[in-house]
Amino acid sequence: MLKGSCLCGGVQYEYNGEITELAVCHCNQCKRAQGTAFVTNAPIDYHKFVILHGKGLLKAYESSPNKNRVFCSRCGSPLFSQRIDAPDTIRLRVGTITEGHIPEPDYQIYCDFKADWCVLSDDKPKYPLGKV
Ligand SMILES: [Zn+2]
Numbered sequence: 365m366l367k368g369s370c371l372c373g374g375v376q377y378e379y380n381g382e383i384t385e386l387a388v389c390h391c392n393q394c395k396r397a398q399g400t401a402f403v404t405n406a407p408i409d410y411h412k413f414v415i416l417h418g419k420g421l422l423k424a425y426e427s428s429p430n431k432n433r434v435f436c437s438r439c440g441s442p443l444f445s446q447r448i449d450a451p452d453t454i455r456l457r458v459g460t461i462t463e464g465h466i467p468e469p470d471y472q473i474y475c476d477f478k479a480d481w482c483v484l485s486d487d488k489p490k491y492p493l494g495k496v
C-alpha cells in the first residue's frame with residue numbers, strides 16, 4: 365500500500381499494491397515535464413489506484429499522440445502518465461509518494477538524451493542535508 369499527494373496537497377491518492385518495477389527516463393519530454401534531469405516512474409495497475417481527494421484538480425496534457433500526462437492544475441505537480449489505448453497501466457511519478465516502500469530503479473531509458481549536468485555515478489560525496 366502506498367499513499368501520495370501533489371505539492372499543494374489538493375490531490376491525494378493511494379495505491380493498493382506494491383511497486384514491482386521502477387524506471388528512470390531521460391527523454392526530452394520527461395525533462396521538460398518534470399523541470400529537471402529525468403523522471404522516475406513506476407508502471408502500476410490503474411484499477412488499484414484510487415484518487416482519495418482532488419479528482420477535480422486533475423488535468424491531462426496529451427504530450428504525444430495517445431499519451432496523457434496527468435498533473436494537479438493548482439500546483440502543477442506531475443502525477444502520472446497514461447496511454448489512451450492502454451489505460452490499464454499508468455506510470456506513477458514516484459516523487460509524489462509520501463508513504464510506502466519505493467525500490468531502487470531497475471533501469472534507465474533514453475540515456476542518449478541524458479542531461480550533461482546530470483551525474484549518475486555513485487562514487488561522489490553524499491551529504492545527508494545541504495552541502496557542508
Ligand atoms: Zn496540487
Ligand SMILES: [Zn+2]
Pocket residue numbers: 389390391392393394395403474
Ligand atoms: Zn521520458
